[in-house]
Amino acid sequence: PVLVVDFGAQYAQLIARRVREARIYSEVIAHDASPAEFEAKNPAAIVLSGGPASVYADDAPGLDPAVLDLGVPVFGICYGFQSMATALGGTVANTGGREFGRTPFAPAGGVLHAGLDGEQPVWMSHNDAVQEAPEGFTVTGSTPGAPVASFENIERRMAGVQYHPEVLHTPHGQQVLTRFLYEIAGLQPTWTAANIAESLIEDVRAQVGDGLAICGLSGGVDSAVAAALVQRAIGDKLTCVFVDHGLLREGEREQVQQDFVAATGARLVTVDAEATFLGELAGVSDPEAKRKIIGREFIRSFEGAVTEVLGDRAAQGEKVDFLVQGTLYPDVVESGGGSGTANIKSHHNVGGLPDDLEFSLVEPLRLLFKDEVRAVGRELGLPEEIVARQPFPGPGLAIRIVGEVTAERLAILRRADAIAREELTRAGLDGQIWQCPVVLLADVRSVGVQGDGRTYGHPIVLRPVSSEDAMTADWTRVPYDVLETISTRITNEVPDVNRVVLDVTSKPPGTIEWE
Numbered sequence: 001p002v003l004v005v006d007f008g009a010q011y012a013q014l015i016a017r018r019v020r021e022a023r024i025y026s027e028v029i030a031h032d033a034s035p036a037e038f039e040a041k042n043p044a045a046i047v048l049s050g051g052p053a054s055v056y057a058d059d060a061p062g063l064d065p066a067v068l069d070l071g072v073p074v075f076g077i078c079y080g081f082q083s084m085a086t087a088l089g090g091t092v093a094n095t096g097g098r099e100f101g102r103t104p105f106a107p108a109g110g111v112l113h114a115g116l117d118g119e120q121p122v123w124m125s126h127n128d129a130v131q132e133a134p135e136g137f138t139v140t141g142s143t144p145g146a147p148v149a150s151f152e153n154i155e156r157r158m159a160g161v162q163y164h165p166e167v168l169h170t171p172h173g174q175q176v177l178t179r180f181l182y183e184i185a186g187l188q189p190t191w192t193a194a195n196i197a198e199s200l201i202e203d204v205r206a207q208v209g210d211g212l213a214i215c216g217l218s219g220g221v222d223s224a225v226a227a228a229l230v231q232r233a234i235g236d237k238l239t240c241v242f243v244d245h246g247l248l249r250e251g252e253r254e255q256v257q258q259d260f261v262a263a264t265g266a267r268l269v270t271v272d273a274e275a276t277f278l279g280e281l282a283g284v285s286d287p288e289a290k291r292k293i294i295g296r297e298f299i300r301s302f303e304g305a306v307t308e309v310l311g312d313r314a315a316q317g318e319k320v321d322f323l324v325q326g327t328l329y330p331d332v333v334e335s336g337g338g339s340g341t342a343n344i345k346s347h348h349n350v351g352g353l354p355d356d357l358e359f360s361l362v363e364p365l366r367l368l369f370k371d372e373v374r375a376v377g378r379e380l381g382l383p384e385e386i387v388a389r390q391p392f393p394g395p396g397l398a399i400r401i402v403g404e405v406t407a408e409r410l411a412i413l414r415r416a417d418a419i420a421r422e423e424l425t426r427a428g429l430d431g432q433i434w435q436c437p438v439v440l441l442a443d444v445r446s447v448g449v450q451g452d453g454r455t456y457g458h459p460i461v462l463r464p465v466s467s468e469d470a471m472t473a474d475w476t477r478v479p480y481d482v483l484e485t486i487s488t489r490i491t492n493e494v495p496d497v498n499r500v501v502l503d504v505t506s507k508p509p510g511t512i513e514w515e
């Protein structure tokens with residue numbers, strides 16, 4: 001892999017993603033890993049990421065200089081550029097030329113910036129700057145505050161930049177990173193969906209052997225792709241379990257039962273648990289109480305399904321050995337990157353599975369980013385409605401009804417949600433919208449007039465948001481005419497709704513969901 005060294009800022013993961021976008025496999029590694037640990041990973045190249053510190057601070061996260069002597073190509077970015085400069089004999093100083101944000105960068109020859117003529121806007125974030133490049137390195141660019149803003153040594157296959165090539169504010173950043181990988185490090189783009197799928201299928205086969213595996217399908221992208229991969233690897237030794245808790249959106253059950261099964265040929269057990277879930281949710285309005293009930297009931301349904309899956313086979317002493325989960329790389333990195341198979345993530349999509357379920361985990365997606373999961377899904381022939389699906393919370397529509405959850409209210413919300421989704425898709429806005437919760441304010445009534453009569457109905461809230469990762473979000477500027485169509489259709493077609501309102505709050509301060 002290309003190893004992206006994490007100096008404690010949020011950039012390492014983003015850089016790892018950009019390397020993958022250049023179709024080269026990458027992993028994040030801690031800056032204090034030993035040279036032996038680096039070597040054991042057999043790195044194709046090393047990228048030193050940005051970090052918050054000054055290289056001369058007492059507690060500056062260091063890199064063992066021996067890592068730079070492994071004979072592996074190295075690319076330094078921002079703080080990584082400075083620590084590389086210092087380690088190789090150059091100098092870094094606080095010159096007072098601090099730069100934050102968009103800055104003009106003047107390329108001055110070399111391989112890294114070949115093809116870029118004239119000043120380039122780049123994103124900077126630094127106090128210190130490299131004063132002198134290490135011996136043997138050519139300076140290939142400058143900014144007003146950083147006379148040495150990039151350097152390279154083609155013979156040693158090393159280069160670095162003071163700016164951040166990984167952010168979108170550096171328009172040519174991806175091109176520069178790619179040039180390092182291809183032209184300076186000499187790597188080939190082999191990390192393609194087909195290769196990824198093939199190698200993951202082999203890995204699953206090796207892990208599971210003759211064992212039996214089970215996978216909970218939520219209707220979401222991750223579980224669907226994980227299940228499809230495992231199905232390719234072990235066929236009918238995998239059983240997929242779909243718990244229909246009655247809190248799904250229009251068409252989602254069919255998507256799993258028909259489209260997913262048709263595309264994969266997977267064995268599917270559906271648990272019809274709507275009555276149970278609605279019974280347990282009766283009278284409950286508190287959002288956290290709803291989540292707890294749904295998590296608990298999900299586990300019960302799932303356990304029941306496991307018993308059913310085994311059937312007579314249990315009598316012959318067989319058991320389900322493996323649980324398939326759609327854990328992704330960002331979760332793995334955020335939880336410390338451990339390779340353990342025993343701990344089941346608490347932020348599992350449907351509220352956490354209990355510790356006493358004795359399964360080993362199969363997590364075929366644990367090295368992938370979301371866009372790679374989608375690419376692998378397409379490679380495996382999953383329909384676009386599944387692979388391009390927007391995030392949807394495990395507790396489903398229950399947390400989009402502000403108030404008690406009832407079958408009637410679910411029916412209202414389901415219809416309004418379907419209309420909103422249909423119109424947003426028709427308007428070509430899916431790419432711009434991260435997700436669009438549609439919320440029923442079930443305990444609020446307002447007066448309206450329809451036909452000849454006065455109505456006393458409920459408001460529906462549209463909450464379209466744009467986001468990169470759901471941690472922060474902005475409300476999406478949906479064109480007025482699209483909003484008008486949605487509003488008119490919902491008030492015309494959905495009984496008991498006489499008002500449609502738009503949520504124009506960013507996150508923070510608002511969350512994406514209303515509950």
Ligand code: XMP
Pocket residue numbers: 291348349350391392393394395435470507510511512513514515
């Ligand atoms: P918030 O509302 O916290 O949402 O801004 C951030 C993202 O998380 C999703 N979400 C959930 N997903 N179980 C889930 O599986 C939950 O209880 C839950 N609550 C929020 C939300 O849809 C958004 O994508």
